[in-house]
Amino acid sequence: MVIGGIDIVLLIASMMVAATPILLAATGEMVAEKSGVLNLGVEGMMIIGAISGFAAAVATESPFVGFMAAAVGGAVMALLFALLTQYLLSNQVATGLALTLFGLGLSALMGQGYQGIKPPPTAKIDMGPLSDIPGLGPILFNHDWVVYLSLLLVGGTWAFLKYTRAGLILRAVGESHDAAHALGYRVIRVRIAALMFGGALAGLGGAYLSLVRVPQWTEGMTAGAGWIALAIVVFASWKAERVLLGAYLFGGVTVLQLRLQAAGIAIPVQVLSMAPYLITIIVLVIMSAPRGRATLAAPAALGRVFHASH
């Protein structure tokens, strides 16, 4: 199916690829925020994931090792944030900004000498005849494993938060840390675990940018993807299924503007490349209006410092 010089099936397929980094990061951040911690360092964790994944993949010639290294890198960054905010009781907004600034600097430093190198390719999973089904094939059965992993993680997160006891505890900690503490739950440990899960997913998302989507390493290559992931969590009202919707909508916008650029439509390139950011703003406005609606859906203890005095 072709509309205006753009193949719709291919558009949807590439939309899924474009959305994957943000989907991963947003899912992780949603879990962290559900536990009541606002980590604004997603951008920093993503870019550390991007470079550590890239370096590991180049060194071992294995994208899988790269993605694992990226998850570890992101989780270590999140641990740093967790130590500061949970044990040293620092301001979460300021610490998150610090994490982003530090991550951008550190990644540029780690990335010295990796510019212009091609990473080992991440192969698509061979699903045999399934990928030849017209229409559905390219959309559902012709991706690399990370795309499926990201979908699995969203589904898993949804089920975890909704149906498991551990998920209930995590949400309780995020709604009222004092009550959870009084019931004997380890507020700080739950939060550290949630933050590290968020960091690992942000790292994976970053590595997907540097290993699959771009694929190469350039300084500051996340270009706001982490911030967009944060916006998608707000858009999704902290619900996993809506994170999926938001990330794919956003991926669609990104891909569409790239296609329009390639199709040589008479809109300046810069106008098209600012479209994703403008649309994020518009979406935030729609989700927040009427005033304060987004605040109602947020976990009640989000961003508040927990200090057990006894």
Next chain:
Amino acid sequence: MFRLEKRPTPSTFWSWGTPVLAVILTMIAGGMLFAMLGKDPVLAIKAIFWEPLFGANASYFRPQLLVKAGPLILIAIGLSLGFRAAVWNIGAEGQYIMGALCGGSVALAAYPAESFLLFPAMIIAGAIGGFIWAMIPALLKIRFGTNEILVSLMLVYVAENILSTLAFGPLKNPEGFGFPGSRNLQQYPSAHNADLIANTGLHWGVVTAFLAVIGAYILLNRHILGFQISVAGQAPRAARFAGVNPNTLVAICLGISGALAGLAGIFEVAGPGGQITDSFNVGYGFTAIIVAFLGRLHPVGILLAGLLMALTYIGGEMAQLSLSLPLAAIQAFQGMLLFFLLALDLLTNFRIRIGGLI
């Protein structure tokens, strides 16, 4: 067992002691980082903190200190007002770009007319540019409750795209032989923001930064608005009972910080930068966040922090030349500084008790 006991009031000693301690710890940790990169840590730290001030070529570098500190202080003063009131403008980089674009456009439109009115007009246009760009997140927050952190940050990317459109389009130098970028404002006497005393780096932007420090000090210590800003940040409910309108405060904080960032932008392109190119902005808007926190959101603190941060910029360039230390190392170094500062903040607000329960 360590136990944290909240202080009834923040410790004055530690609120000034932590930045100093943070700088020392960053030097140690930074030294280790440089050692891992295979550089002599002592030489690297000396190159960053000592050489620009007292080294052999210091006379060349000292003016650079003011050139770099000016915009950082100017932006950080504005940000600090908002941060005190828990209004998080982190899009100063975008407001800086828009200020430079608006002010620069005025100059380029007037070219080659000479008039003493041109420079003030550019400055006003620059401030308005930054102000308007900051009012977008402010109005969206007031009207719809939209998160100002995300909106102001998104607008940085929008501003960068506008900058690139204009730098390659309408603002491009018609006599530039196809090179990107605008006319050089340094060669346009009416528009040039020259050093007031030759070779000191002291241009109008630096003067404005000092004025902003004084203004912010008076505002915070002697004016009801400064009091309202502090109350709104520390106890939002109490502030509302005291009749503080949170919406007005959002508009004022974002408006002031936007205007100051815009001023920093136009002073930069009319002075040390000279040209509007698609990459004239070097991240002052983000580094200013570190400056604001390092200065404890206090005007005098920000003045000192801005100078220190400018020193690391210049020292970083020196270390790049003499030790081939990558410039990115300085960025990581600055980020590290903010981490240490936030971690040590604990000492300001809590007492650390060793031992079990009382």
